[in-house]
Amino acid sequence: MEWIDAMLREDLSAPRKQRHTARRIYDRLRVEYDFNMACYSTICTYVNKRRAEILADAREGRMHLEGTVPQLHAPGAEAEVDFADVWVRLAGEPVQCHLFTLRLSYSGKAVHRVYVSESQEAFMQGHVEAFRVLGGVPTRHIRYDNLKPAVNRVCFGRTRVESQRWTAFRSFYGFDPFYCIPGQEGAHEKGGVEHEGGRFRRTHLVPVPEVDTLEELNERLAEIDEVEDKRHVHGANTSIGFNFAEEAPLLAPLPADDFECGITLTPKVRRDSRIVVRQSYYSVPARFIGRQVRVSLRANELLVFDRHRVVARHPRLTRRYAYRDDLDHYLEILMVKPGALAGSTGLAQARAAGTFTDTHDAFWAAARTAHGDAAGTRALIEVLLLHRRMPHEAVLAGITATLNAGSSSPELVAIEARKAEHRPETLLDDEDLAELAVPGPGEQTAPGKPASTNVITLPIRNPVLDDNRPLPSVAAYDQLLRLRSSKGSA
Known part of the structure; x- marks a missing residue:
């Protein structure tokens, strides 16, 4: 029994x-101790009983040692x-995000940012944002869980x-980590x-925040962090901002440049004008089909580069097989098909994002009625191509003016959009566009509302200068x- 108890006590500190096992104890008793006075079932009965008793004794002995000891932190x-989980209603859809928090132990000054995942890029970007707000880096260490972005193996x-x-990353900023048990x-x-x-989630993220982008939410959190400098930590006579003013000069200085947290990838563009990054799909302009492109995968976004120019920008996706398509990337293909x-x-996501509006739909319907499905759709695509070089509001104003003139010509849309672009005061907001919208088939103009006119304002020509030459x-x-007539007579 003493031999078995010793083996079971060794298990208290051994890996799980x-x-x-009872079989291993039985084998060791026979081989190492030459003990054969008990059968295997007797050993099993004793082991099952004593294992629970030894574990209970060990826990009872540690009960007097468990507790917390108050600590004093140097400035x-x-x-x-x-990280803490948080739900956000992002563009009308509930999404589970992750709240990054870096808190100084002395003053209690904390920096909060929300990211779409707990990826390594988000983990490091949170540090960069926090160091920039604090103006320095802790001189001793930063305490962590055993987070996967930092630790490969415990x-x-x-x-x-x-x-x-x-x-x-931590060598770049010059701080040491302290990994907790x-x-x-x-x-x-x-x-x-x-x-x-x-505390921050219960105080400032209830009810669930509704934003269009995470950048908008993080700007809001930055303002909240500044307001919280007036808060007093429990039991403190001075505010967080007062204590941080004493602590800030003692932080280690920041490097001249920020660490590049995004990772660089070089995927190949597929025939559907998409790239695959972390099992998610992102569209790129169709002219890159069959080529490799340089991608920067960051905490909340993905950038696609052609040399040093950004040709595509998407919010980062975290769900497998999710996709993000930009309608503008497919216009050259759609001109043929x-x-x-x-x-x-791409059209479905453009409608959901609000970039493809009812004004575009009205022009599409008018163009198909006048020119047929294929030619009318090509006319719409020519109008969509105008968004690449003109402001969105100017193109909408051009479409509205064209429809009110009873036309569906993309050339006329370009003329009216150019006029609106050079005269910003003539740009219309959404309410004005709704009022000027052309009635659809079977619809009538509201009483008291002027009917649309067919008069088109043409640009004024420059007068021709007098020339007496x-x-x-x-x-x-x-x-x-x-000479020609003489040859003919001959």
């Missing part, structure tokens, strides 16, 4: 998957980092195998940020005529 020395004790890019026990080692994430426009994913002489050409 490398502890003694500018320590900080804590953590070893015994506090030894960790870090990822290569994370090692380069895995599990619930480690949460007490950075209790400040654990409490801060939940106009029938594919009606059911295209004599007309050029053509006498020399008469010789050619005489």
